[in-house]
Amino acid sequence: MDNNLQQVVAGFKAYLKQEKKKGRQAVPKSASQETTPKSSTRAAATGRAEAVGQLCQQFADCQNCLLGRTRKKLVFGEGDPDARLMFIGEGPGFDEDQTGRPFIGKAGQLLTKAIETTINLRREEVYIGNIVKCHPMKNPDTPEMRGNDRPPSTEEMAACLPIITRQIEIINPEIICLLGRTATQAILKSNEGLHQLRNQFHTLNFGGKDLQFIATVHPASCLYDPSNKKYIWEDFKKIRDFLKKTS
């Protein structure tokens, strides 16, 4: 087991231990679940955490596409396995490859701030992942170079899609926010531009259940054009209102 996986598995074990110790009740996922007995809700949350941990172990050494050969760390995803809200980006960048954690560079910090200030949730209360789990690089011979990122190819996304699909099925969030054009077009299976697809809800069936999706610009785009922040703010307010209605 590599260090990255050990960290992720240790994180899940700590989460499970904490849940048992605190006897914490998970946030109800919908109004209809409010009548669920507390013990059943806790059991469901624990079951999700275990299932996500098992999935992570299953793909720890994945070589299903070429990105597996050049990654430093596999970036599986992190957050609350019982989250009501999930974020999906296209793939890890330099900082994420170094640490094995999603969205922790400058773009990730912007995302975290927007989650906290606009949706009024802590980063730990949502789940954050990517379509591909390994860093797509323009030049894989220079993995230590910053600015070497590229969007994942269609083939790489197709190879990795079963993992994020299973993550969605297990976590079963009430709403999923797609970050950026690549993730949006891949998940919604659309060729339309991001600005045609964002700021509205899309319903897709995952694991036999209809789930709500909303798309917004990638936080990284706000680093080179700060005026893009207004789109994130607009779309996140829609998410905040959606979560208020369903809680």
Ligand code: SF4
């Ligand atoms: S990107 Fe996904 S499919 Fe490709 S090697 Fe990494 S985990 Fe496997």
